[in-house]
Amino acid sequence: MKHQQLFIAAVSSTIVFCALTSAAKTVVEMKDAQGKxxxxxxxxxxxxxxxxxxxxxxxxxxxLPPGTHGIHFHQNAKCDGPDFKxxxxxxxxxxxxxxxxxxxxxxxGDMKNITVDAQGKAELRFKTGDVDLGTDSHSLFxxxxxxxxxxxxxxxYKTDPSGNSGDRIACGVITK
Numbered sequence: 025m026k027h028q029q030l031f032i033a034a035v036s037s038t039i040v041f042c043a044l045t046s047a048a049k050t051v052v053e054m055k056d057a058q059g060k061x062x063x064x065x066x067x068x069x070x071x072x073x074x075x076x077x078x079x080x081x082x083x084x085x086x087x088l089p090p091g092t093h094g095i096h097f098h099q100n101a102k103c104d105g106p107d108f109k110x111x112x113x114x115x116x117x118x119x120x121x122x123x124x125x126x127x128x129x130x131x132x133g134d135m136k137n138i139t140v141d142a143q144g145k146a147e148l149r150f151k152t153g154d155v156d157l158g159t160d161s162h163s164l165f166x167x168x169x170x171x172x173x174x175x176x177x178x179x180x181y182k183t184d185p186s187g188n189s190g191d192r193i194a195c196g197v198i199t200k
Contacts, residue, residue, distance in 0.1 A: 094189030
């Protein structure tokens with residue numbers, strides 16, 4: 025009888041855990057300038073960790089140009105091709121300068137570059153502590169949502185306002 029109770033408790037807690045974690049995820053479909061899907065980025069809120077609270081990005085991309093690319097959160101929940109300028113500037117609720125190397129801080133939407141392999145694929149996971157999925161000014165759902173933009177070139181982490189990262193080559197809308 026004791027073993028059955030433990031098993032039921034273990035199964036019940038697993039079901040609750042799965043229900044809680046799946047509700048806190050947002051899947052963003054990334055599209056290229058022609059409107060073709062180039063993969064997904066799944067966002068989930070992290071309540072703790074080395075950098076404190078933030079957002080974890082699970083990136084699974086394909087059919088992109090090989091090389092290093094800047095990736096940023098942009099302020100508008102719009103991805104009108106082919107140039108994705110409708111996404112607006114970087115998400116920047118504190119009005120800071122661009123780039124991790126800026127002495128005046130960096131945009132909340134700034135993230136480290138990603139690398140696309142020779143087959144046009146990128147699969148990685150990382151966390152940013154500058155945004156969240158809540159209801160405050162740093163939420164990616166602020167003002168109806170935001171966007172994720174992948175750029176043609178690497179971000180140099182210093183040039184304001186966009187890190188000299190070039191054209192916007194893929195975009196995905198972040199909404200609830």
